[in-house]
Amino acid sequence: MISGGPRPVAPFSHAVEVDGWVFITGQMPTDPAAPEAPLPDGIAAQTRRVVDNLRIVLDGIGLGLEHVTMARIYLTQFERDYAALNALWPSFFAPGKLPARTTVGVTALAVGALVEIDLVAKRP
Template sequence: MDHPIFHMIGGGPRPVAPFSHAVEADGWVILTGQMPTDPAAPDAPLPEGVEAQTRRVMENLEIVLKGVGLDLSHVVQCRCFLTEFERDYAAFNETYKRFFPADRLPARTTVGVTALAVGALVEIDCIARRPE
C-alpha cells in the first residue's frame, strides 16, 4: 500500500475546519465535504437557496478534483447532506444530476442533518478513482 498523500489545493475553497482538501492512497482519492463558499471570496454570504448552494458545492468539488488531476467523471461515490431534507430534496436532485451524464451517476447516499458548518443548506463529499 502506498503512503497516503494529503492534498491542499492552491486556490481551492478555504477549509472551515482542520482538514486536507483530499487524501489519496492506492489510486483512491477521498475529497473532504465541500461547502457552498466562494473560493474567491470566502467571507461572502452563501448563495441563496439549495439550487445555488448545490451548484457552488459541485463547482468546489470540481476545483479540488482538478487540483489533483481528476474531474467529476472519476467520482464513484458521493455522500450528500441536507439541512432541510424534505423541503430541498427534489430541487437538490435536479441541480446535482446536471453535473453527471445520466448513464454515469456515482453511487450516492443523501441524508438529512440538523446543521452544517457556515450555516449551509448542503454539503457533499466524494470518492474518486484514478484511472489505471
C-alpha cells in the first residue's frame, strides 16, 4: 500500500512486484485528499484523475508512467467515451512511447465511475 495513495474500494494492494514486474491495481477517479467528494464530470476529467492516482502509486514505488508496459482500460460508456479517451491518452506519455493497451466496455464500475485503469510496469 502506498502512503497517501487513493483509498481502496475493495481489499487489495495498490501494487505488487514480482521479479521487477509491477502490477498496479485498477484505480478509480476518486480524489485521495477527499475520497467522499463527487467524481469529476465526464470521461476526460475522470481519466485525468485516474492517471493522477496511478502516478501517485507509481511514484510511491519509485517508478513513473515511462515504466508502464501495458494498460487495461475499462469504460462503462464504451461507444460514447472511446474516441474521447483515445484523443486524451497519448498526452500522458512521451511521443512514440505508448504502452500496449486493451480497452474493454463494462456494465458498471465501483463508485459509479466511467473509467478504471490498471497497469503493468517494469522496473529498470
